[in-house]
Amino acid sequence: MAAFLFSFSALAGEPSELCDGTAKCHVLAGTVTGDQPRLADLVADIVMILDSPELKWVHTRDRPPATVSLKLAEFLRTCFDKVMKLKNFVVHQCLAAAPPDEEPKIVEHPIPWPPERESLMREYLQKHTGDGSTYLKNPTTIVTHWTGTNNLDETIKGFERTRLEGRPELAAAGLVNVSCHFIVDRDGTIYRMMPDDRTGRHAVGMNRNALCIENIGGPTHPLTKEQLRSNELLIESLVARHPTIDNVIGHSEYRNFENTYIFSERTGYRSDRDAEPGRAFLAQLRLRLFERGERIKAAGRCNL
Numbered sequence: 001m002a003a004f005l006f007s008f009s010a011l012a013g014e015p016s017e018l019c020d021g022t023a024k025c026h027v028l029a030g031t032v033t034g035d036q037p038r039l040a041d042l043v044a045d046i047v048m049i050l051d052s053p054e055l056k057w058v059h060t061r062d063r064p065p066a067t068v069s070l071k072l073a074e075f076l077r078t079c080f081d082k083v084m085k086l087k088n089f090v091v092h093q094c095l096a097a098a099p100p101d102e103e104p105k106i107v108e109h110p111i112p113w114p115p116e117r118e119s120l121m122r123e124y125l126q127k128h129t130g131d132g133s134t135y136l137k138n139p140t141t142i143v144t145h146w147t148g149t150n151n152l153d154e155t156i157k158g159f160e161r162t163r164l165e166g167r168p169e170l171a172a173a174g175l176v177n178v179s180c181h182f183i184v185d186r187d188g189t190i191y192r193m194m195p196d197d198r199t200g201r202h203a204v205g206m207n208r209n210a211l212c213i214e215n216i217g218g219p220t221h222p223l224t225k226e227q228l229r230s231n232e233l234l235i236e237s238l239v240a241r242h243p244t245i246d247n248v249i250g251h252s253e254y255r256n257f258e259n260t261y262i263f264s265e266r267t268g269y270r271s272d273r274d275a276e277p278g279r280a281f282l283a284q285l286r287l288r289l290f291e292r293g294e295r296i297k298a299a300g301r302c303n304l
């Protein structure tokens with residue numbers, strides 16, 4: 001673990017020169033592993049500092065500040081704005097410390113994965129991420145979606161095909177059909193479509209690092225209370241199983257991650273996603289996950 005220092009001329013101002021540990025300046029201090037800190041660690045530190053009434057010397061986690069490599073300083077300088085935006089997406093770190101009170105009930109409904117689909121998927125990943133492996137290791141993110149339709153059977157049938165059909169805007173980027181780990185029906189029933197150690201095709205740039213939750217619904221059929229509860233339990237159980245998960249986002253928010261280490265897309269391919277899966281739904285989901293994290297912390301099960 002290396003400590004870093006970074007100075008800012010004002011609370012929300014432009015980053016200024018590096019602080020040498022003696023000058024009077026505003027300092028952010030924290031701990032990172034190597035030159036690419038986990039986003040959650042970085043954001044947790046910054047949030048803590050920005051939330052404090054007095055922005056002076058701040059030492060987080062009882063570590064004294066120390067000097068930092070120029071490379072890391074440069075990295076922090078360039079990612080500060082990004083981090084400020086991304087902090088909205090970070091899940092409470094205590095969520096990883098305990099499984100949900102109630103394990104979500106999951107119905108197994110694997111989508112067919114014949115050799116042709118495997119090889120098309122490999123081709124897609126090679127072209128878009130530079131890595132053809134179809135295994136998902138250490139996921140960092142959960143992407144929540146809505147299907148845009150109100151019909152479970154139609155959605156499942158759509159995912160079962162090997163090749164994309166009737167979606168020319170997506171087919172240009174690759175012929176393998178879209179895929180997703182989970183679907184949540186309007187009554188809250190959760191279907192597992194593929195194992196969570198396999199890579200799906202569901203969000204540009206995020207597939208290499210993200211798990212996918214589709215929800216049956218759309219702008220004319222906002223997601224239900226039952227879906228909210230199932231997403232909450234499912235996410236809690238996924239974060240407890242994969243402590244590397246830092247972020248929960250809506251598909252509509254994926255472009256905020258461009259130019260971060262979480263985003264992996266080598267081509268200029270992007271797709272527009274307006275409101276997926278609905279602002280109110282996302283706000284409620286985040287609030288519930290945050291409150292759950294706070295409860296775990298209050299119970300002394302997490303020493304954040």
Ligand SMILES: [Zn+2]
Pocket residue numbers: 144145146202251273276
């Ligand atoms: Zn989507």
